Amino acid sequence: MAGDLHNGWQSDEQLWSALKLDDQAAFAELYQRFYAILYSYGYKVADNTALVEDAIQDLFVDIWRMRRSIALAQSVKFYLFRSLRRKIHHLDKQEQGLDFELTETSQSVSSDYSAEQALISQEQQSQLIDRLTQALAKLPQREQEVITLRFYQSFKNEEIAQIMGITEKSVRNTLHKALSHLREQAPYLAPLLGFLLWWLS
Amino acid sequence: MQHYRDYTVEDLAQDAFFQRSVRQPTVETDAFWNDFLERYPEKQVVVATARAFLQAVENIQRLPTQEQGTRMWAGIQHQIQDVDTVEPTSEPIQRPIGFRWSWVAAAAVLLMIGFGWWFMVETSSNDRSVSQHAWGGNTDKSLVERVNESESPLTIHLTDGSQVVLQPQSRLRYPQTFDSAKREIYLEGEGFFEVAHNAQQPFLVYTGKMITQVVGTSFTIKATPRSPTISVAVRTGKVAVYTLNALLEAAKNQGNIADRLLLTPNQQAIFDTRSEKLTKRLVDEPALLKQPGSSQYFVFENAPVNQVFHKLEQAYGVTIQYDTTTFTHCSLTAPLGNEPLFRKLDIICQTIGATYEVWGTRIVITGPGCQAPKPN
Incomplete structure (x- = not known):
């Protein structure tokens, strides 16, 4: 299909330039490229499906409306993530929604794994994944958010700081806390997570 | 590959190729890491942990359904039709408090019909992911x-x-x-x-x-x-x-x-x-491996045909098989130049009454040979 050849394969930044020139297909492609990961990130900011969907729609409507005046200082992806987070907070304030700090502290961190399950081999890989997943899922929302940005979206600490509107030091601290929590939850992982902790400290 | 030897769990978890190997594994990435672990078995734990960590991070992500994606897009389209009649602005939209996109959804379903081409874009990107898959399953955007x-x-x-x-x-x-x-x-x-x-x-x-x-x-x-x-x-x-x-x-x-x-x-x-x-x-038309130094390179004057074949083998990097004794007495006078190899062979074979066939990568020449020159 001609549209496929034409649209599909440019960089995000080329797509953005086309969008600024009113290219609707580029706009559609931008949405296609990002809505899923934006949604998954948005859900880490506020676990409220309707709120996240609204924020994503507002974000894209704004982009189209303001396409000629938005100046990108960093990557398109960075812009989208930072803007989405702001949108979610904005909408959330309007709706008197969640208190993020409260959510964070209300999470309990518990340990239900025993040390003898500590062996790691290729066969136990899937078990390891399951446990890590459970442990990660129990982390406070904010820590999950930082981990998502760092390891799922591959942002640098500096970018994460700007997206979340906090200092780089807080990013590092939050990551450190997250990994400490993981260690508390799963003591048998300690020697391995030590690798992770080592670079954060 | 050997630089991965010095990687910690942290380095690996952040490495773009490693992330791709975990998230969009392909035959090639799997083969690469199998090979790596075979060479450096002591890195098993590091690789296993980094892999498990990335997969766990992926597991806690909640991705939208296709329907959610389509619904949001329809909503965006609906809103854009309104704003697009005016010039692009630098002001974000001001929505009334309590406005909910979900209310728009029902109307948006009807509007979708009118925006067929948007969905064509969506469909074509689905097609693309299928064809990418056929190429090795790698859908990485980088x-x-x-x-x-x-x-x-x-x-x-x-x-x-x-x-x-x-x-x-x-x-x-x-x-x-x-x-x-x-x-x-x-x-x-x-x-x-x-x-x-x-x-x-x-x-x-x-x-x-x-x-x-x-x-x-x-x-x-x-x-x-x-x-x-x-x-x-x-x-x-x-x-x-x-x-x-x-x-x-x-x-x-x-x-x-x-x-x-x-x-x-x-x-x-x-x-x-x-x-x-x-x-x-x-190949259908063998090329000269390098341009001969002289334009006279293929000009033969009463040259033994064995020598001619040898020269062709050298020039084109091909193997020519023939019975050396049969063709001992054949000689060739021909001003050959930059004809394609097979044209040269036509001319040569015609002259010495032989035929050639291409068998796989070899050129096989057969013929009755030539009479020994009569002694004077």
């Missing part, structure tokens, strides 16, 4: 794709100094920066490759279920979609060609790739996409 939609060949310069001449209606995908262990490229259609020499970083071209591996060389690949064959023709250097199945087999048994064809200049491999069999033969 790959650059170039499509030659023009009428003339397109030259693409790669970061490693290699260059590809992409024929019209062909597409090439490659990473923005090559992985340090190998240079991997995906081709659909026809391309002529001139590969920068780097023994540490093999160059691999994936075309459907056939893989071409090179160290430094130039060659043409024709992998036209839906064509029953894929061909690789070597101009210079050496190339190894093998099937995806052979690679899989090797990865599974942690061994070397067994059935691979080694190609030298003017040889080509033909891959039958139905039977998945590879065969080797001469």
Whole structure:
């Protein structure tokens, strides 16, 4: 299909330039490229499906409306993530929604794994994944958010700081806390997570 | 590959190639890490942990359904139709408090019908992911794709100094920066490759279920979609060609790739996409390996034909088989120049009353031979 050849394969930044020139297909492609990961990130900011969907729609409507005046200082992806987070907070304030700090502290961190399950081999890989997943899922929302940005979206600490509107030091601290929590939850992982902790400290 | 040896869990978890290997594993990435762990078994725990960590991070992500994606898009479209009648602004939208997109959804379903082309875009991107899959399942966005939609060949310069001449209606995908262990490229259609020499970083071209591996060389690949064959023709250097199945087999048994064809200049491999069999033969029009120093190189004056054949073998890098005793007394006078190899052979064979056939990569010449000159 001609549209496929034409649209599909440019960089995000080329797509953005086309969008600024009113290219609707580029706009559609931008949405296609990002809505899923934006949604998954948005859900880490506020676990409220309707709120996240609204924020994503507002974000894209704004982009189209303001396409000629938005100046990108960093990557398109960075812009989208930072803007989405702001949108979610904005909408959330309007709706008197969640208190993020409260959510964070209300999470309990518990340990239900025993040390003898500590062996790691290729066969136990899937078990390891399951446990890590459970442990990660129990982390406070904010820590999950930082981990998502760092390891799922591959942002640098500096970018994460700007997206979340906090200092780089807080990013590092939050990551450190997250990994400490993981260690508390799963003591048998300690020697391995030590690798992770080592670079954060 | 060896630099991964010094990686910690942290380094690996952040490494782009490693992340890709975990999130969009392909036959190639699996083979790479199997190979790595075979060489450095002490890294098992580090790799296992980094992999588990990335997968766990992925597991806690909540992705939207296709319906959610379509619903949001319909909502955006609806809103844009309103704003688009006015000039683009620099003001964000001001929505009344309590406004909910979900209220718009019902109306948006009707509007979707009117925006057929938007969904065409969506459908085509689905098609694309399918075709990407067929190329090796790699859907990573850090790959650059170039499509030659023009009428003339397109030259693409790669970061490693290699260059590809992409024929019209062909597409090439490659990473923005090559992985340090190998240079991997995906081709659909026809391309002529001139590969920068780097023994540490093999160059691999994936075309459907056939893989071409090179160290430094130039060659043409024709992998036209839906064509029953894929061909690789070597101009210079050496190339190894093998099937995806052979690679899989090797990865599974942690061994070397067994059935691979080694190609030298003017040889080509033909891959039958139905039977998945590879065969080797001469290219249709063998080229001179290098331009002869003199234009008189192929001008023969009463030259023994054995010597003529030898010269052709050298010049074109081909093997010519013939019975030396039969043709001992044959000699040739012919001012040959830059005719194609097979035209030269026609002329020679006509002169000495012989015939030639191409068998795979060999040219076989047969004939009654020539009479010994009568002694005076």
